Amino acid sequence: NAGVMQNPRxxxxxxxxxxxxxxSPVKGHSHVYWYRQLPEEGLKFMVYLQKENIIDESxxxxxxxxxxxxxxxxxxxxxxxxxxxxSAAYFCASSxxxxxxxxxxxxxxxxxxxxx
Amino acid sequence: DQQVKQNxxxxxxxxxxxxxxxxxxxxxxxxxxxxxxxxPAEGPTFLISISSIKDKNEDGRFTVFLNKSAKHLSLHxxxxxxxxxxxxxxxxxxxGGKLIFGQGTELSVKP
Numbered sequence: 713n714a715g716v717m718q719n720p721r722x723x724x725x726x727x728x729x730x731x732x733x734x735x736s737p738v739k740g741h742s743h744v745y746w747y748r749q750l751p752e753e754g755l756k757f758m759v760y761l762q763k764e765n766i767i768d769e770s771x772x773x774x775x776x777x778x779x780x781x782x783x784x785x786x787x788x789x790x791x792x793x794x795x796x797x798x799s800a801a802y803f804c805a806s807s808x809x810x811x812x813x814x815x816x817x818x819x820x821x822x823x824x825x826x827x828x
Numbered sequence: 829d830q831q832v833k834q835n836x837x838x839x840x841x842x843x844x845x846x847x848x849x850x851x852x853x854x855x856x857x858x859x860x861x862x863x864x865x866x867x868p869a870e871g872p873t874f875l876i877s878i879s880s881i882k883d884k885n886e887d888g889r890f891t892v893f894l895n896k897s898a899k900h901l902s903l904h905x906x907x908x909x910x911x912x913x914x915x916x917x918x919x920x921x922x923x924g925g926k927l928i929f930g931q932g933t934e935l936s937v938k939p
Contacts, residue, residue: 760925760926768924768926816862816877817927818874
C-alpha cells in the first residue's frame, strides 16, 4: 500500500519560470493538503483540497500560487513566475477524512524547490 | 501570530534516559493535538495524538500529556534510543481539516 508520492523530489527553476509539483495521495484518501517548510522554520499550511474542490486556501499567497486536485490524477501545486523566496521544501499530505476527527495526516517526502 | 510554539529548538539526552519535548498553544479552539517526527530529507511521520477530552495518551515508549488549563502539551519518550534522534513537531487542529505546526525541536540521543 503506497504512501503519499510526490514528484519530483528536487526541482530547480530560474527566476520567472513556472514550477509544477505533483502529489498522489494514499489510495482511498480524498483529502489532500499542501504545506511549505522554509529553511529553519516549521511547516506552514498552504491549502486543503478534496476531489475537484478547494476547501481552505487561507495559507496560499494571493498571487502566483494555485492548487488543484482533479477527479482523475494527482494534485498539482503550481507556482508561476518563481522568485528566490519560493525556495523551500513543499510537502503534500493526505487523509481519509478531515484532520481533527481523529485522522492524522500522512505526508510525502516532499519536493525541494530551488530558485536560482 | 504563532499559535503553536515549541520554545526549545534543540534537546540532547543520554540513551536510556527520558526525553521530554514541550509545546504551548494559544488557541483555545484547538481540540486535537499530534506529534510528528521528521528525519532529514523525509516527510514528517505521525507518532501519537491526543484529543482535548483526554489528558494522557500512551503508545509504547511514547506518551503525550495535555494540560488544557495551561495550554501546554508534552511528549515523553522513555527510554530514549539513538534512533529517536530527529526533529519533532507538535501540531494542533481546530477542525476544518488543517493542522498548525510548531517550529520543531531537534532531539539528539547520545549513546
